[in-house]
Amino acid sequence: MNRPVLLTLCACVLVAQSVVAAINLLIPQLAASTIHPSSTEILWTVDAYVIVFASLLIPAGALGDRYGRKGALLGGLALFAIGAAISALAGDAGVLIAGRAVSGAGAALLTPATLSIIMQLATPERRTGALAAWTLALGLGGAVGNLGGGLIGEYLDWRWLFGVLIVLAVLLVVTVALVVPRTERSQGVRPDLLGTLLVTGGLFAILYGIIEGQPYGWTSARIIGAFTLGALLFVLFAFHALRSKAPLLDVRIFRSARLDAACLGTAAGFFGLFALFFVNSQFLQGVLGFGPALAGIAILPLPAGMAISQRLATRWAAYPRAVIGGGLTLIGLGLLGASTIGADTPYWVYACWILVISMDTGLSMPALTIGVVTSLPPHQSGLGSGLSTTARELGAALGVAITATVLAGHTQLVDGLGPALRTIAVVVLASMVLVVAGYGRTRGEQPDSVADRAPASRT
Numbered sequence: 218m219n220r221p222v223l224l225t226l227c228a229c230v231l232v233a234q235s236v237v238a239a240i241n242l243l244i245p246q247l248a249a250s251t252i253h254p255s256s257t258e259i260l261w262t263v264d265a266y267v268i269v270f271a272s273l274l275i276p277a278g279a280l281g282d283r284y285g286r287k288g289a290l291l292g293g294l295a296l297f298a299i300g301a302a303i304s305a306l307a308g309d310a311g312v313l314i315a316g317r318a319v320s321g322a323g324a325a326l327l328t329p330a331t332l333s334i335i336m337q338l339a340t341p342e343r344r345t346g347a348l349a350a351w352t353l354a355l356g357l358g359g360a361v362g363n364l365g366g367g368l369i370g371e372y373l374d375w376r377w378l379f380g381v382l383i384v385l386a387v388l389l390v391v392t393v394a395l396v397v398p399r400t401e402r403s404q405g406v407r408p409d410l411l412g413t414l415l416v417t418g419g420l421f422a423i424l425y426g427i428i429e430g431q432p433y434g435w436t437s438a439r440i441i442g443a444f445t446l447g448a449l450l451f452v453l454f455a456f457h458a459l460r461s462k463a464p465l466l467d468v469r470i471f472r473s474a475r476l477d478a479a480c481l482g483t484a485a486g487f488f489g490l491f492a493l494f495f496v497n498s499q500f501l502q503g504v505l506g507f508g509p510a511l512a513g514i515a516i517l518p519l520p521a522g523m524a525i526s527q528r529l530a531t532r533w534a535a536y537p538r539a540v541i542g543g544g545l546t547l548i549g550l551g552l553l554g555a556s557t558i559g560a561d562t563p564y565w566v567y568a569c570w571i572l573v574i575s576m577d578t579g580l581s582m583p584a585l586t587i588g589v590v591t592s593l594p595p596h597q598s599g600l601g602s603g604l605s606t607t608a609r610e611l612g613a614a615l616g617v618a619i620t621a622t623v624l625a626g627h628t629q630l631v632d633g634l635g636p637a638l639r640t641i642a643v644v645v646l647a648s649m650v651l652v653v654a655g656y657g658r659t660r661g662e663q664p665d666s667v668a669d670r671a672p673a674s675r676t
Contacts, residue, residue, distance in 0.1 A: 222338065223347055225389070225396050226331040227354035229290065232385050233297065233324040234358025236378075237267065239366030240317075242498060242509050243375045250375060258310035264428050265314045269321030270328075271610035272421040276413040278329035278603025279465055283408065286330045286337070286599055287399050291390060293326030298386035305379035316379070332602035336590050337400040345534035348583035349527040356523040356575060359494060360516050367513030401596070412465035415454035420607065422447030427614045431621045466600060470592055478655025479588030482541055483605055484612030485648035486585065489548045490578050491613035492620040492641040493555065493571070496634055500567070503630050504560055518568045522575030530583045537584040538656040544581025545649035548574055552642035556635045588656075616641060 240263055248259060281289030300320030307313035332351060339347040369377050426443035433439050458464035470476055501512040533540050551573035558567050589608065590601035620637045627633030 221396050222398070223335070223350055225392050226334060227350055229294065229327055229389055229393070230331050230351060231354040231358040231361065232382065232389065233328055234355050235362035235365065236320065236324075236382060238359045238362030238494065239369070239378055240266070242363065242366030242370050242513070243378060246370050246375045252307065252310050252313065254310035254313070258314065260432065261314050262310065262317060265317040266321040266324070267610070267614065268421060268424045268428065269318045270324045271424055271607060271614070272417050273322055273325035274329055274603040274607045274610065275416050275420070275600065276465060276603070277325040278333065278599035278601070278606075279409075279413075279597070281326070281330045281333060281599035282402060282597055285399065285402050286334050287393070287397055289326050289599070290330035290334070290393055290397065293323045293328075293330060294386050294390045294393065296320070296323030296326060298383050298390075299323070301379040301382040301386065305376050305383065320382075328606055329599050329602035332586070332590070332605070333598035334397065334400055336598040336602065337595070338398070344587065345583050346527070346531040348586050349530040349579065352530075352579055352582040352586070353520065353523045353527055356579065357520045360513075360520045363498070363516045364510075364513035367509035367511070370509040372510075409461060409463060409465040412454060412457055412461065415450050415457060416465060419447045419450035419454060422450065424611070424614055427611070427618045430618050431625060435622070466604070473592055474655045475588055476592040478652045479585050479592070480604070480608040481648055481655070482545060482581065482585045482652040483589060483608040484615075485545060485645050485652065486548060486578055486582055486612070487609045488612040488616035488648075489552055489641055489645045490574065490616070492616035492638065493552070493574060495617045495620050496624075496637065497571075499630055500558065500634060501564075505564060515564065515568070516571070518571040519575040522572040523579030526576040526579035530580050533580075534584065537588065538653060540584050541581045541588075541656065542649060542653040544577040545645060545652060547577035548581075549642045549646035549649065551577065552638050552645065556638035556642065558634060560631050619644075 244259060244263070247254060247262065254262065277289065277293075297320050300316045300318070300323055303316030303319060304313050305316075307316060332348075335347045335351060336344070365381070366378065369375065422443045426440050426447065429443070430440050454465075455468050458466060458468045497516060498512050501507040501515050502509065507515060530540065551570050554573065555567070555570040558570070586605050589605035590598055593601040593604075620641060623637035623640055624630065624633040627636070
C-alpha cells in the first residue's frame, strides 16, 4: 500500500472523528443562536451523531465486504456531506439533529471501510505501521476538532463548521475516487436483514442507556428499560445467528479468548481516553481560564504523543501481549497522575499527563485492532473493522458517562476531577489484567464456517 492511499484513508477517518470533538466546543454558541434549542435538543445535537454512528458500524462493515469497500467509503463520504449540508441550513433544532444523524450514518459507512481497506492492502510486515498511522489519525481528529471548534466558537458562526465539513468531504470523495484502489469483496454471502435489525436495535438501545444514564438517572425506568431492551435484542440475535446459514456475525467467534480480550482492551483504552477528552475542555476553560481557541491548541500534546509511539508500535509488533499490557497499564497510571490536577496545577504538568496517556494509547491500539480484525477471515475484514470500532465507541461512551456521573456528585468541577479520573483509572487497570490474561491463553478455535474464505471479486 503506497503512502497516498494511506494518507487519504487516514484523512477520511480524521474528518469523521473531528466533528465529535468540534461540536462540543460550539454548545455555548448553539444555545444562544437563533434556532433556540432546548437543553434536551442540545444534548441530542451532540449525541445523535454518536448513537447512529456506533449503532450502524457492524452492519455497515458487512455491507462494504459484500458490495465493495471503496464504494462504501465513497457512499459514506457522500452521506456525511449531505448530513453536514442539512445541519448547515437548519432553521430549527430538529433539522440540525436530523443532519447530525445522517452524518453519523455516513461516518458508520466510511470508518470500517478505511480500516478494512488497510487490512486488505497492507502486507503483514507493514500492517502494524499502517494501523498506527490510522490510530494517529483518530487522535489528530480529536485535536483538529478541538482546535477547529474552538476557533469557530470564538470568531465565527457555528454554521461554518458544517460548511467546512462539506468542502472537506467533497475533496475526499474526489481523492478517494482517484487514489484508492478497489479491493476484493465477498461473493455468495446473503444479506442478513433480520440480524442487521437486531444488532442495530440492540446497540442503539445500549448506547442510549449509556449516554442518557447520567441525565435521567441510572436506576430510572427509561434507562433500565433501554438496557433491558438492548440485552433482549442481543439474545435474540445470538439465537438467530446460531440457526442462520449466513448470519451477519457468527457469534461463535467469541469463543476465542484473544478476540474477547482484544475487544475489551480496545474498549478500555478509549474508555480512558474519552474520559480525559470529556474533562479536558472543562478543566482548561473552567479552571485554568483558557479561551476556546487556546483550549483547542492546548490539546496538541495528544497527537504528539501518538506520533511518538507510532514507531515503537511497529518495532514491537511481534510482542502484542507485552505491548498491550504495558500500554493499558501506563494509560491507567497516566490517568491516576492526571487525577492530581487542581486549580493551582500549571498547564505544562497537565500536558505531560496528556502526553503519557496518548503515547500509550498509540502504542497499544494497533495491536488490539489487529487482534479483533484478524479474528475474522480476510473476506470479512469490513465486519471485523466494524466490530473493532464498535468496541471503541462503546468504551468511549461509557467513559464519558461514568465521568459525568462522578462529576455530578460534586458541586465544583475541580473537586470532582480527581475522583472521576481515579475511578476511570481503576477500571482501565482492572481491564488490563483481564486483557493480558486473555492474550495468554486460548479458549476455542474459530469455527469452520467463520474461518473459511469466500470467493472474492474486484469491486
